[in-house]
Amino acid sequence: MAQSRTGVYAAVAALGLGGYYLYRAGGDPKGATQEVKHDAHLARLNAPTGNQAEKAGEKAAYETRLNVDQAVDSARAEAKNQASRLDQIRQDTTAELKSGAEKIESKVEEKASEAKGALSGWFGKK
Structure with missing residues (x-):
């Protein structure tokens, strides 16, 4: 009985997201689909690519390393x-x-x- 519940949580999140977009589209499934596509396009435009993504990843790794080092030193x-x-x-x-x-x-x-x-x-x- 020690099964992972990740699938259940992902399904609940997907249903919630679908319900949100249907609500925003006024119950119109085609309108909800268009809203999802539009939001995905905006997210893709805002996401860093190429060198920006690499620099953002390096910065995040550096900050994480600093936080871990500080936590270890504090401990x-x-x-x-x-x-x-x-x-x-x-x-x-x-x-x-x-x-x-x-x-x-x-x-x-x-x-x-x-x-x-x-x-x-x-x-x-x-």
Whole structure:
């Protein structure tokens, strides 16, 4: 069932275009045909040919290449920015964990020395 729907879309577009020209011609099929021919002729006249077409194609390719290069550069800059941000978060988290571990360690040592003092008191040592 994974068929392409391009044919369906092309048919819908063709029907829509046909309906448009029939509407403009007032429902006259011959008039619609003449309008289609006239519009096609105008489009053919406005389309670049020969060297103009080649230059237009080169210009479009150059602009596309520039856009792609800018998009790639932008993506690289964003990735570098996110990587540095992630590294900064990692460093901050590591510092916080070390600080918390040192606090816990000092508290454990303090409680251990208190317990040692209490045990020593039971056995007569101070």
